[in-house]
Amino acid sequence: MSGQHAAPGASPLRPARQTTGSGVIGFVGPVLAVLTIALGVALLWDALAVAGVLPGDGWIVPALDALDGQARTGWALAAGIVAAVVGLWLIVISLRRRRRKSLWLRQAVGVAIRPRDVARLARVAADDVDGVLEAKATGGRRNVNVDVRTTGDPHTGERVREVVMTRLAPLAKPPKVFVKAHGAPPATEAPL
Known part of the structure; x- marks a missing residue:
């Protein structure tokens, strides 16, 4: 058997190292x-x-x-x-130790995503929740803050939090999710 072929079921590659920033x-x-x-x-x-x-x-x-x-x-x-x-x-x-720049996925060996991509995932997940009119997300390795404008349902914020946590669950260390839900402003009629 040649050295190029791995045994069935064996991982053919070593996991990649986690990327780090240059630090200070x-x-x-x-x-x-x-x-x-x-x-x-x-x-x-x-x-x-x-x-x-x-x-x-x-x-x-x-x-x-x-x-x-x-x-x-x-x-x-x-x-x-x-x-x-x-x-x-x-x-x-x-x-001093350099800052890590990525978050590892739990099941995929050597696969990681950047913190800004975590915020994008959170925003897209929040946009998919019924009752959300607009969603914005910011975050990093430890926290994700989601700001949503809703139709006024008081339970929308909790649903957004659950959906975002589910979307981020594949991360090895999922960040904490904080949601701020704001009801939509009352509609005003335009004069004719």
């Missing part, structure tokens, strides 16, 4: 990249100045000469502490 490092990474580029430009400028290719003494040597012999001051200590805290904060942020 998506913001911190470009900031650190810009700072690294700026430091590289300053060092290159100084190297070219010391080699005599560019006029002047560069930027780093004059800055260090200006600081040489300075007395200890409160601002220097404060700046050092702030720099250390910001550096530690950036390290913690970059190592």
Whole structure:
């Protein structure tokens, strides 16, 4: 039997990993990249100045000469502490766990949907309920909020909640469903 063919009943593929977002490092990474580029430009400028290719003494040597012999001051200590805290904060942020961007289906191995698709499913399910005139849904991985305009039946909100929960039941961890039902405004007759 060739290695390409799986045994009957066996899953031919490993489940996919759950997709995750970039987390906060998506913001911190470009900031650190810009700072690294700026430091590289300053060092290159100084190297070219010391080699005599560019006029002047560069930027780093004059800055260090200006600081040489300075007395200890409160601002220097404060700046050092702030720099250390910001550096530690950036390290913690970059190592923090990333947010998951999808919700797994219970029965289908390796199949997941995005949170905005969960909100779409909830809106479509709410639209199918008798007595709903208009439905809007927002949500994410943990909660789905459904806002419906109804014909005025007081039980429509509970029916919408049940239908949406049923529609989201195939998810491995279905989000909580919250429904706000608003009765339709009374119809006004247009003057002739």
